[in-house]
Amino acid sequence: MGEANGHGDNNLACVDMSSPDLTTTAARLRQACMDVGFFYLINHGLDLELLDQVFEQSKNFFALPMEQKMTVLHDKNHRGYTPFEEEILDPAKQSKGDSKEGYYIGREVPDSDPRSKKPLHGPNQYPSSEVLPGWQETMERYFDEAMKLSRRVAGLIALALNLDQTYFDKPGLLDDPMAALRLLHYSAEESHPGLGIYGAGAHSDYGMITLLATDDVPGLQICRNKDAVPQIWEDVQPRKGAYIVNLGDMLERWSNGLFRSTLHRVVNPGVERYSIPFFFEPNYDCVVECLPTCCSEDNPPKYPPITSGNHLLGKYKITHQGFKSDKV
Ligand SMILES: O=C(O)CCC(=O)C(=O)O
Numbered sequence: 394m395g396e397a398n399g400h401g402d403n404n405l406a407c408v409d410m411s412s413p414d415l416t417t418t419a420a421r422l423r424q425a426c427m428d429v430g431f432f433y434l435i436n437h438g439l440d441l442e443l444l445d446q447v448f449e450q451s452k453n454f455f456a457l458p459m460e461q462k463m464t465v466l467h468d469k470n471h472r473g474y475t476p477f478e479e480e481i482l483d484p485a486k487q488s489k490g491d492s493k494e495g496y497y498i499g500r501e502v503p504d505s506d507p508r509s510k511k512p513l514h515g516p517n518q519y520p521s522s523e524v525l526p527g528w529q530e531t532m533e534r535y536f537d538e539a540m541k542l543s544r545r546v547a548g549l550i551a552l553a554l555n556l557d558q559t560y561f562d563k564p565g566l567l568d569d570p571m572a573a574l575r576l577l578h579y580s581a582e583e584s585h586p587g588l589g590i591y592g593a594g595a596h597s598d599y600g601m602i603t604l605l606a607t608d609d610v611p612g613l614q615i616c617r618n619k620d621a622v623p624q625i626w627e628d629v630q631p632r633k634g635a636y637i638v639n640l641g642d643m644l645e646r647w648s649n650g651l652f653r654s655t656l657h658r659v660v661n662p663g664v665e666r667y668s669i670p671f672f673f674e675p676n677y678d679c680v681v682e683c684l685p686t687c688c689s690e691d692n693p694p695k696y697p698p699i700t701s702g703n704h705l706l707g708k709y710k711i712t713h714q715g716f717k718s719d720k721v
């Protein structure tokens with residue numbers, strides 16, 4: 394059965410973080426999270442000049458000769474460079490890996506910290522400051538800002554789930570989060586869904602929320618109903634100054650399926666493309682299970698509890714050819 398592609402532009406809801414009317418903002422967010430799990434976030438307060446610098450520095454890194462990029466190849470903690478086609482987000486449908494290269498930056502955990510014994514925890518890798526001056530500092534500044542914004546969004550999500558705004562500030566949930574900044578560079582290879590060639594194969598994100606910044610090249614598509622035959626894919630237009638926020642699997646589980654973690658992919662029109670997702674995931678040991686406001690006698694929990702860390706590890710093992718951790 395074929396697929397219907399590019400059914401016009403979708404109209405995602407817009408959540409304005411500068412609005413003083415939290416009740417209306419939370420209601421709008423709730424509707425967007427129930428309908429599609431994707432929305433534009435505007436007036437978010439994150440310094441757009443800093444974001445521009447991150448895009449510039451991302452381009453500088455990917456423009457380096459391959460030998461130099463390979464010196465920071467992703468390591469056992471999943472930090473560093475991932476080459477073209479290393480990742481296959483949708484192994485069932487792809488004839489080869491995603492036509493993109495990437496760079497993972499996580500939370501800095503020094504080797505002397507006991508948490509560095511945990512999978513996916515450890516120090517970051519950075520290209521040398523002689524080769525790319527200011528690169529590390531730009532990434533660290535952005536990482537901190539994206540963390541702060543993610544926490545603010547988590548507060549709004551709590552309100553949207555009829556919880557106290559500070560619900561996710563409780564110890565053990567997001568106080569030691571598995572956050573990851575990822576730089577992505579798509580080659581100009583045109584995607585051909587019929588041939589299994591994609592910029593990024595279909596997937597839903599794994600964690601709590603993703604703050605996605607893209608350049609102005611289209612390509613991101615969402616599928617509201619993954620079970621429809623054929624699947625209908627809608628374009629998500631890039632929007633200057635806004636984040637495209639989407640919910641991950643763990644929020645779907647926390648909300649007992651009320652909030653959706655929606656399938657998306659990148660079908661490249663045949664132009665180079667850069668994007669910067671920031672994945673904000675609960676603590677490694679956080680047990681993700683149905684929230685108190687999302688279940689009742691008539692609506693029992695649909696998903697068994699999982700830990701955030703195990704869920705992420707399981708996904709990385711399936712989708713990253715080169716992922717090897719001796720800590721697993
Ligand atoms: O590049 C994009 O627009 C989307 C990337 C994405 O979905 C991901 O990395 O999870």
Ligand SMILES: [Fe+2]
Nearest residue numbers: 596597598657
């Ligand atoms: Fe994604």
